[in-house]
Amino acid sequence: MDWGSVRGLALAGALGAGTVLAGPLSASADDETIKVGVLHSLSGTMAISETTLKDVMLMLIEEQNKKGGVLGKQLEPVVVDPASDWPLFAEKMRDLVSAEEVDVVFCCWTSVSRKSILPVAEELNTVVFYPVQYEGEESQRNIFYTGAAPNQQAIPAVDYLMNEEGVERWVLEGTDYVYPRTTNKILEAYLKSKGVADEDITINYTPFGHADWQTIVSGIKDFGSAGKKTAVVSTINGDANVPFYKELANQGIDAADIPVVAFSVGEEELAGIDTEPLVGHLAAWNYFQSVDTPENAEFIETWQAFIGDEDRVTNDPMEAHYIGFNMWVEAVEKAGTTDADTVIDALIGVSVPNLTGGYATMMANHHLTKPVLIGEIQDDGQFEVVWETPGLVVGDEWSDYLPDSRDLIANWRAPMSCGNFNIATGECGGKGGS
Template sequence: MSKFLNSILGAAASSIVLSTAAIAQDDTIKVGVLHSLSGTMAISETTLKDTVLMLIEEQNAKGGVMGKQLEAVVVDPASDWPLFAEKARELITVSDVDVIFGCWTSVSRKSVLPVIEELNGLLFYPVQYEGEESSKNVFYTGAAPNQQAIPATDYFLEELGVEKFALLGTDYVYPRTTNNILESYLKDKGIPAEDIFVNYTPFGHSDWSKIVSDVVALGADGKKVGVISTINGDANIGFYKELAAQGISADDIPVVAFSVGEEELSGLDTTNLVGHLAAWNYFQSADTPENEEFITAWKAFAGEERVTNDPMEATYIGFNMWVQAVEAAGTTDADPVIDAVVGQTFPNLTGGTAEMLPNHHLSKPVLIGEIMEDGQFDIVSETDPVPGDAWTDFLPESAVLESDWKELGCGMYNTETKTCVQMKSNY
């Protein structure tokens, strides 16, 4: 055979290989996974990366989406907030993903938000947050303040008789905005300003001795003190250790946490934490067939020692709603999928059904759990599903705002002026 013929055949073979690769690429739908796998937030976010991988594996076993297999594109923004924006841009423009599941802290979401909006991407955000935001390009599957912070505060007031409040948070937008809402709410409930202690610490903070002592001193007059904690990441380890070191039990000063779940407790000695609380929309201890099936699948995928938690359920609901919306829209293009996500329903893991509302928030039940010695939660309070509010009723400037992407096509509609205004940038 001549060299010329060999070269022709070789080129043809190469062309076939390239064409096959192109076809294979066309037959996959790329899913971006934007969670910290290193740094201070890895303690919480690594599990959510694993959750998305499990859900993709399960969906592919069912035949994928629209007959195509899903392909995960995982990046590590390394608990570096500006890097979240860079990685989001890379996922959309270089990796060509159709959707991103990611972020934990609000500062990381705020970093990503302008990129997602500029490139008309799609982000499913799975963690409780401070509200005061509604983007066409984001679906908020974690709790808004009226689905976590407000009910937890009511539990302190009505069930535990708390009279003084220590609002302890990590120093970034979520704790500051949440506590701003809670301060206003508590004052409306008749709690004097001097009975509300607010303190912020940096990410990774480890020396809690003075702060815990200040909280103890708050109750020197004999009034019942409670801590509302928006402490995030591995700083929780030092905080709870200091409570134990100072001999403070849940009977003395109860703590309700908004960022501590089963995953965070799995790395702690919970002996001295029994009775302290967390407010979420899901706990692993929920006794339902759906939850039992999810836990079994998770342990088979990730290992028997692994636990489940609330942001995992939010990821699970959001992922399945996205799958349903893509199938309904018949495309992965952002605009038709965004329209199709609104109104989607999917069974949650605690019983009942989650629904995606026109404000891009879910309806979710509110659960309060007491920490048990095994690191699980005894559910002591549960509500019917509560619709998530994008804008709180407890700040005057927000009480007049409404989000409705279906009928109004607006995330920040002023009900007094009857106008749609641009969402203020605070990132």
């Protein structure tokens, strides 16, 4: 399928990492501990999603310290709260690297917060792991994208609805910022490439924290009454999801009539919702808590023991932090240093177990190999997997469906070392990479 395509040039050499020579120790690695920055919103509209990511990072650090730490040193978490304030992310990022002298930062949920810290990460040359699905159209040397690119979530979800559910009309409903807008631009182009007419696609955006969904949901209901199977593709983020799903139930929209597939709703978000009226609605991720593997069972047990709550759920971005953290540990140990340049080079080709029974590999474009899962909401707030890709999908940083992107690839392995190499012109440059 289109979403599984792999560009050979972009990925050449990604799995064949050679010997990494240790560079100089960084400043904080010379001290008694190695500092790990944790930059997630603990207040504001995104706290509903990001607080758990802070918690799982503390768990991962604690577990690693029980094993002896990294390079014989204990890890010291440095947690800051950018409070869902996008410019504040850049300020807090600078404080973490310059003042606190952290060696790595695990960061962010929204794309606008990631783009806020990106120039700071580049200027100060630090290593950043970003654990959430995003819109693609970017590959930066300092950022490792452990969440899904559009071909690892959005496009497979649309394929599922089109091929398995017979969907012909599409509501693209999102929060008004870069991730939903760019993802929907890609999806609109993809749907039209599949023969979907303009009048069968409607797109709408609302602000962060939007609460009054009555008119919008009524419009969705009207759009779905044209005699063609209709679905909602949701890129709504944060706490706005709670009133959105409540209004769907209030207006009697169930999954049999107009299914909703969400890209930012997982187990944590459903924990605050009466899920009984939502049974059958969908989410597309690369991991669900309900996945039955020994690795996942151990992770859930460790998580619930750490948090002191046997009902506390896990979710996809937590698995992405689990993968990214373990990759960072392996790369640092392999390199023998926390020096950013050396670790960045060492990360390419690193493979670690995921929680679904396979391995995640960091490719030369700084994206992972991932399975894609479609889950159906159950009345207990968990997801039943109803579909999955037959194998792993390589994250595609530049969309094949946008004219300005289809000729771009990223490969951070020397000698290319470029985030936006144009295969048509043979030049490195342009948008979204550096």
